[in-house]
Amino acid sequence: MERPGAKNVLVDAINDRSARPVVIGLGHVGLVEAVNYAEAGFQVAGYDINKDHVKAVNEGRSHLHDIEDSRLAKLIESGNLTAYDQPACLRDRDVYIITVPTLLTEEKDPDIRPVENVAAAIKEALSRPALVVLTSTCYPGATRDLLFDPLAKEGFALDEDFWLAYAPARIDPGNPDWPMTKIPKIVSGMTDDSLELGKLFLEQTIEQVIAADSCEAAEMTKLLENSFRLVNMGFMNEMAHVCHELDLDAGDLGRREFAATVASEIVDKLGQPFKLDDDRTVDVSASIGIAIYPDDGTNLDQLVVLADSAMRQAKANGGNRFEFFKKKDAKAA
Numbered sequence: 001m002e003r004p005g006a007k008n009v010l011v012d013a014i015n016d017r018s019a020r021p022v023v024i025g026l027g028h029v030g031l032v033e034a035v036n037y038a039e040a041g042f043q044v045a046g047y048d049i050n051k052d053h054v055k056a057v058n059e060g061r062s063h064l065h066d067i068e069d070s071r072l073a074k075l076i077e078s079g080n081l082t083a084y085d086q087p088a089c090l091r092d093r094d095v096y097i098i099t100v101p102t103l104l105t106e107e108k109d110p111d112i113r114p115v116e117n118v119a120a121a122i123k124e125a126l127s128r129p130a131l132v133v134l135t136s137t138c139y140p141g142a143t144r145d146l147l148f149d150p151l152a153k154e155g156f157a158l159d160e161d162f163w164l165a166y167a168p169a170r171i172d173p174g175n176p177d178w179p180m181t182k183i184p185k186i187v188s189g190m191t192d193d194s195l196e197l198g199k200l201f202l203e204q205t206i207e208q209v210i211a212a213d214s215c216e217a218a219e220m221t222k223l224l225e226n227s228f229r230l231v232n233m234g235f236m237n238e239m240a241h242v243c244h245e246l247d248l249d250a251g252d253l254g255r256r257e258f259a260a261t262v263a264s265e266i267v268d269k270l271g272q273p274f275k276l277d278d279d280r281t282v283d284v285s286a287s288i289g290i291a292i293y294p295d296d297g298t299n300l301d302q303l304v305v306l307a308d309s310a311m312r313q314a315k316a317n318g319g320n321r322f323e324f325f326k327k328k329d330a331k332a333a
């Protein structure tokens with residue numbers, strides 16, 4: 001079904017908002033995507049296998065804190081957004097945005113069945129050149145394995161019958177200062193044309209779209225981001241234990257005025273015995289201040305100096321580990 005100039009036709013349709021996108025999966029990410037594109041002036045279809053979900057959306061009832069019912073209802077009323085629970089709605093679409101869940105199986109392996117199901121549905125529906133954008137969090141190689149391969153096997157040609165992009169979802173639920181539109185987004189494409197179309201489409205709702213060199217690289221950025229977050233959460237949980245032992249309120253760590261005090265307390269209490277619940281040890285390094293106060297204008301230099309000072313004292317006290325945790329029954333006098 002080669003159509004000369006098909007890419008240019010889609011470029012024009014995206015630019016003049018006549019392109020017809022469908023968002024597949026109207027969950028935490030998908031409903032926000034659907035609303036954003038509908039508000040940008042596109043006639044958006046939302047497809048979800050959860051019938052209750054679809055009914056609620058069409059009745060203007062939002063399941064997301066970040067999207068008020070009135071905002072949703074306005075889009076439904078204007079016809080810019082319509083939700084469907086049948087795959088027939090996937091026919092005659094110009095853009096497929098995939099936002100289905102990618103959780104874990106009971107064996108803790110990635111459960112990619114929702115993406116496989118969507119690929120099968122798109123395969124059935126694809127009847128004109130269209131852009132496919134996967135946004136679900138996936139392993140490096142997933143866009144190729146789960147979308148390119150099945151579509152190519154079916155006889156669809158990349159850059160002629162479809163273009164394929166990967167752009168991991170990034171949202172900060174409940175934070176009105178950082179709506180999805182303001183959070184920079186990574187995009188990648190299986191080909192240069194796929195990247196160009198994917199970037200153009202995302203730029204209709206996202207202020208800053210950054211191109212990655214390959215889909216694998218973009219997939220990896222998402223895993224890096226999530227792993228980074230997990231490590232930081234784990235670190236802060238440990239810090240909360242430490243604060244508890246020091247009779248400090250971990251919640252107060254969020255206040256920049258409190259930052260220097262925390263570091264001073266650590267310095268003051270060095271070498272003293274602590275009342276503890278278990279025997280874990282915690283490294284306290286200069287990164288303590290940075291990990292806690294990423295971008296709020298705190299004087300990081302001061303924090304780094306204080307934390308570094310704590311580390312030096314720990315070393316002077318006989319080691320390069322600052323031991324917060326000792327067994328309760330082993331506490332010194």
Ligand SMILES: NC(=O)c1ccc[n+]([C@@H]2O[C@H](COP(=O)([O-])OP(=O)(O)OC[C@H]3O[C@@H](n4cnc5c(N)ncnc54)[C@H](O)[C@@H]3O)[C@@H](O)[C@H]2O)c1
Nearest residue numbers: 025027028029048049050099100101102114117136137169
């Ligand atoms: N929620 C977040 O904060 C967040 C942030 C970044 C990335 N992500 C990633 O985005 C993806 C979507 O996450 P989410 O939180 O929106 O999930 P979600 O569970 O809130 O929503 C997914 C929706 O997809 C629907 N669905 C499942 N299979 C389907 C199918 N075959 N066809 C159509 N619809 C289908 C479900 O019914 C559900 O409504 C995941 O890969 C997730 O890891 C989520």
